[in-house]
Amino acid sequence: MICNSYKSFFKILADDCKLNVINLLSKGPLTVSELCKKLGCEQSRISHCLQALKKFGFVASQVRGKHRIYSLEPKIMIPLLKLIDEHVEKYHRNLCNCKGVRWREMK
Amino acid sequence: MICNSYKSFFKILADDCKLNVINLLSKGPLTVSELCKKLGCEQSRISHCLQALKKFGFVASQVRGKHRIYSLEPKIMIPLLKLIDEHVEKYHRNLCNCKGVRWREMK
DNA sequence: ACAACATATGATTCTAGCTTCATATGATAT
C-alpha cells in the first residue's frame, strides 16, 4: 500500500457515470458519441469520465477517423469485475442501498 | 453489474481513514482503541469507518471482554489488495496524485 | 480554406459523505 494511490484507485471508480461507461465497454469498444447516446447524457460528461478512466489505466483509446474508440483494459478490469461480482452477490442487500434506483438509471 | 452495488463497493473504500484501517488490519487483528492510537485519530472516526467496512463485508469483528477485535475478511481483501498492488505499480505516477502526502499521514 | 462533425478541456456550481462533537450503549470490576 503506497501513498494514496489506493484512494485514487477507488475514488475514480466510485461514480455512477464511470461505472455505466465501464458496464457498456465490458460488452465491447464504443465511441464517445455512442456512449452518450446509450447512456442518454451529455458529451462533456462522458469525455470527463473517459479522461479519468484513461489516465488511471482502466480504459484505452484508439483514433478511427474523427471518432475515438474506447475499450476496457482487460488485464485489470476483467479480474476486478469478477472479484466484485462475487462479493456483491454476498453483500448485495447492504451494498445496494439504492432507493428504487436501478443500474443504468443515472440521475 | 447490478444496481449501484458497484458504486457503494468503491465509495466505501475511497477514503483515507478506511484505507489506513485496512492497511493496519492487513498485518493482523486490532481493537478500536489500538487502531486509534496507531493512526493518531479520534475513536468515533475509527468506529464510523469500521461500521461501514463491516456492513459491506470488508472486515469482521469479535468481542473480547470490553474490547472488540476487528480483522480483515481475507476472502475479498487478499485478492483485492493484490490486484490493486499490481495495477498501482504500473500507474503509480498517475494514481499517486499526492502533493507530498505519504501513506498513513491523514489530514 | 472553410464548414461540419467529434471530442477534449476549463471554470463554476452543487452535493454526497467524511469529520467532528455530543451522547448513548455495553462490559467489567468492586
Add this chain to the structure above:
DNA sequence: ATATCATATGAAGCTAGAATCATATGTTGT
C-alpha cells in the same frame, strides 16, 4: 448498583470532486 473503560451512534457543518456550461481542439470532406 455504580463507576469506569471501550465502543457505537446521531446530527450538523465542511470539503472534494461530479455535473454543467462554454469553449477549444482535432479531423474529414468539399
